[in-house]
Amino acid sequence: MKAYLTRGNVRWTRAVAAGVGAALLVLTVGCAPGVGTTETTAPASPRASVNIDPASMGNVTLTIWDQEVRGGQNDEITELNAQFQAKYPNIKLDRHAQSFEDLQKTGRLVLTGPDAPDVIEANNSRSQMGAFVTAGQLVSLDPYAEAYGWKDRFPQSVLKLSSYSTDGKAFGSGSLFGLPQVGEVVGFYYNKAKLAKLGLSVPQTWADLEQQLKTIKAAGETPLVLGNLEKWPAIHVFGPLQGAHTPADEITNLALGNPGGDWTDQTNVATATELQDWVKAGYFNSDVNGAAYDDVVAKFGKGTGVYFLGGSWNTPTVEAALKGDVGFIAPPPVEASAGPSTTGGTSLPFAVTSASKNPDAAAAYINFITSDDAMKVIAAKGNLPALHASELAPASGVGKEVYAAYELVTTKGHLLPYLDYATPTFSDTLGAALQDLIAAKKTPAEFGAALQKDYGDFIKG
Amino acid sequence: MATSSRAEPRPSRLARQRRASREGRSAATPYLYIAPAFLLYAAFLLFPLVRAAQFSLYAWDTVSAAKFVGFGNYVKMFNDPDLLGSFGHSAILILFYAVLPICLGLVVAAILNRAQVRGLGFFRTVIFLPQVIAMVVVAVAWTRLYSTDGSINAILRILGLGDLARAWLGDYTFALPAVGLIGTWVETGLVTILLLAGMGRTPRDLYEAARLDGAGPVAEFFAITLPAVRGEIVVAATLTIVAALKNFDVIYMTTRGGPGTSTAVPSYQVYNQAFGLGQVGMATTIGVTLALLIFGINLVLNRLGDRAVED
Numbered sequence: 001m002k003a004y005l006t007r008g009n010v011r012w013t014r015a016v017a018a019g020v021g022a023a024l025l026v027l028t029v030g031c032a033p034g035v036g037t038t039e040t041t042a043p044a045s046p047r048a049s050v051n052i053d054p055a056s057m058g059n060v061t062l063t064i065w066d067q068e069v070r071g072g073q074n075d076e077i078t079e080l081n082a083q084f085q086a087k088y089p090n091i092k093l094d095r096h097a098q099s100f101e102d103l104q105k106t107g108r109l110v111l112t113g114p115d116a117p118d119v120i121e122a123n124n125s126r127s128q129m130g131a132f133v134t135a136g137q138l139v140s141l142d143p144y145a146e147a148y149g150w151k152d153r154f155p156q157s158v159l160k161l162s163s164y165s166t167d168g169k170a171f172g173s174g175s176l177f178g179l180p181q182v183g184e185v186v187g188f189y190y191n192k193a194k195l196a197k198l199g200l201s202v203p204q205t206w207a208d209l210e211q212q213l214k215t216i217k218a219a220g221e222t223p224l225v226l227g228n229l230e231k232w233p234a235i236h237v238f239g240p241l242q243g244a245h246t247p248a249d250e251i252t253n254l255a256l257g258n259p260g261g262d263w264t265d266q267t268n269v270a271t272a273t274e275l276q277d278w279v280k281a282g283y284f285n286s287d288v289n290g291a292a293y294d295d296v297v298a299k300f301g302k303g304t305g306v307y308f309l310g311g312s313w314n315t316p317t318v319e320a321a322l323k324g325d326v327g328f329i330a331p332p333p334v335e336a337s338a339g340p341s342t343t344g345g346t347s348l349p350f351a352v353t354s355a356s357k358n359p360d361a362a363a364a365y366i367n368f369i370t371s372d373d374a375m376k377v378i379a380a381k382g383n384l385p386a387l388h389a390s391e392l393a394p395a396s397g398v399g400k401e402v403y404a405a406y407e408l409v410t411t412k413g414h415l416l417p418y419l420d421y422a423t424p425t426f427s428d429t430l431g432a433a434l435q436d437l438i439a440a441k442k443t444p445a446e447f448g449a450a451l452q453k454d455y456g457d458f459i460k461g
Numbered sequence: 462m463a464t465s466s467r468a469e470p471r472p473s474r475l476a477r478q479r480r481a482s483r484e485g486r487s488a489a490t491p492y493l494y495i496a497p498a499f500l501l502y503a504a505f506l507l508f509p510l511v512r513a514a515q516f517s518l519y520a521w522d523t524v525s526a527a528k529f530v531g532f533g534n535y536v537k538m539f540n541d542p543d544l545l546g547s548f549g550h551s552a553i554l555i556l557f558y559a560v561l562p563i564c565l566g567l568v569v570a571a572i573l574n575r576a577q578v579r580g581l582g583f584f585r586t587v588i589f590l591p592q593v594i595a596m597v598v599v600a601v602a603w604t605r606l607y608s609t610d611g612s613i614n615a616i617l618r619i620l621g622l623g624d625l626a627r628a629w630l631g632d633y634t635f636a637l638p639a640v641g642l643i644g645t646w647v648e649t650g651l652v653t654i655l656l657l658a659g660m661g662r663t664p665r666d667l668y669e670a671a672r673l674d675g676a677g678p679v680a681e682f683f684a685i686t687l688p689a690v691r692g693e694i695v696v697a698a699t700l701t702i703v704a705a706l707k708n709f710d711v712i713y714m715t716t717r718g719g720p721g722t723s724t725a726v727p728s729y730q731v732y733n734q735a736f737g738l739g740q741v742g743m744a745t746t747i748g749v750t751l752a753l754l755i756f757g758i759n760l761v762l763n764r765l766g767d768r769a770v771e772d
Contacts, residue, residue, distance in 0.1 A: 290631020
């Protein structure tokens with residue numbers, strides 16, 4: 001046995017030695033990651049003249065990667081693609097649709113590969129659009145914005161969220177890199193029957209809301225429901241609360257990862273304190289961190305809880321379950337006369353890649369699917385259009401209230417960017433810190449310090 | 462096996478060489494035989510491994526050019542309490558994935574082996590069943606069991622222990638053990654079947670002899686069964702410890718590392734750093750460290766195993 005093993009070992013050792021030798025050879029031949037596979041070209045300088053007549057572009061195939069796979073979104077984009085195809089038969093559309101999660105993961109890889117698409121939906125965040133801009137993989141749309149008049153079409157507050165400086169350092173200013181189709185707003189869904197039974201009406205101010213939560217709890221109902229097993233849902237609860245405490249300018253700086261904010265200041269700590277107090281007072285269901293988001297939305301649909309603080313994309317689900325018994329309001333402002341401030345924004349912007357051989361055609365496509373006519377199609381298929389929400393609102397139902405809330409926030413109040421845009425790691429940091437805060441594993445001050453570290457380190461570069 | 466290989470007459474080295482040259486074979490021949498397999502192995506295993514080790518020396522976000530940082534990622538990892546903590550979580554998972562299943566498996570296998578139950582095949586199938594089910598399915602099922610209105614809390618309430626009911630996967634103290642118990646449930650079957658095979662090979666007359674000497678079931682277990690299956694225990698330990706350290710699917714499906722970071726494990730961090738945060742350098746750093754750790758543990762276990770077989 002011993003002898004046998006030893007001889008085997010010698011042979012094995014030789015094989016390993018050979019392997020290591022081969023591997024080392026590979027290592028010396030192999031190049032550094034990213035180099036050679038990435039075109040690290042500087043962002044192409046904006047072209048002097050652009051072609052905005054798609055019919056004159058010859059026979060072109062556009063590859064598009066989008067994440068519009070859910071019901072109404074898929075219907076909307078399918079319809080618009082068919083219309084585009086009918087109008088410009090010379091431009092062939094090759095659509096690759098995948099879920100949001102998948103696109104977040106594969107987007108980074110496909111952009112650097114040989115099969116990069118012409119058009120891609122890139123999340124506004126620093127970890128996606130910011131990284132792509134820094135690497136010079138997206139085309140500045142400024143000349144097209146000029147030619148097509150996009151700056152008149154979209155409000156500055158929306159354009160800002162897909163604007164970066166060409167080096168990717170500043171977010172919210174500089175060049176335009178994408179356009180979105182759909183609007184999103186976080187607000188309170190409420191169970192109309194329950195609110196009426198408790199003798200309450202929709203709160204007009206933040207203080208009203210706080211008082212109502214207390215009343216509802218005393219009456220033995222669950223005032224608020226939240227499923228935060230996935231870590232991100234609490235971000236959409238923290239956002240509106242922060243809107244009631246922290247100035248909108250500061251929140252925007254914090255959310256975009258620009259200098260000028262401080263997570264440890266009094267307003268942000270007050271926000272964290274209020275959220276933790278709500279948990280301690282039993283305003284939420286008892287299993288916030290242990291329940292899955294969709295499960296809790298389903299329970300709300302079956303009549304658990306009075307309020308549910310969530311994004312407008314939940315409308316089809318809750319409306320199907322509660323029918324006419326569900327309403328939606330923007331989070332009430334601190335002063336009754338002021339407009340509401342809440343988290344929201346747009347769906348992922350469509351961007352043109354530097355690898356595209358036909359940026360003119362790609363820009364023409366983006367122009368087409370974000371036009372005023374396109375917004376009608378988007379609304380008709382049950383989505384909240386990024387533009388003209390009030391005109392295109394459905395005649396009745398919770399959808400009408402969602403459109404009205406979006407319009408109110410974008411025109412009178414402040415649509416606050418998603419907080420996880422801030423740094424490449426912020427969704428992780430914030431998600432974990434919120435779970436800690438809710439479970440009282442972190443004090444509001446410690447919560448602020450954890451976020452400040454991530455944000456502060458990023459600002460310093 | 463040891464005795465047979467020793468008894469086999471082996472030609473001396475000189476004789477072998479002489480015969481080899483007579484037949485026109487060179488010393489390279491054996492390597493040519495292993496070349497096809499080795500090339501495949503090198504292309505799909507060694508090359509990625511070396512590339513991963515190389516990536517771990519760079520700061521790279523997959524879209525921009527990489528920056529060489531030497532061992533910077535490793536220094537950063539060892540100074541990051543969250544990342545280090547995930548290795549600690551793995552150590553706890555080893556208890557649930559390896560130690561507990563081996564203890565349980567020994568008891569169950571000893572009972573099944575001794576009792577000569579009717580329908581042994583049926584029980585073996587039932588015990589092994591968790592191994593056959595895809596881990597994703599297992600994780601989804603257990604997530605329901607652990608939820609606030611899941612079966613586990615329902616049973617607690619029926620027993621009048623409603624105060625203990627909680628959202629198990631959202632609890633800072635219990636999330637990690639809860640995830641660990643899923644592993645125990647899955648791995649116990651594998652371990653039991655391995656041990657049953659080992660026990661089945663133990664000569665029956667040894668047990669008879671022990672019984673004649675007046676040994677009870679417990680003494681019999683420690684004197685005969687346990688030493689007889691030492692080899693199987695090492696194999697079981699190797700498989701289950703590797704499963705514990707590589708655990709990704711269950712964590713991804715049940716807790717995503719939460720609440721907070723209380724169930725984050727290295728494999729999940731590798732995935733999250735690479736695909737969630739786009740920090741490939743740090744991801745490969747964790748991956749390389751994890752691979753070295755698994756390699757080291759297996760080396761120790763195999764040494765122990767060899768000793769057990771030689772005894």
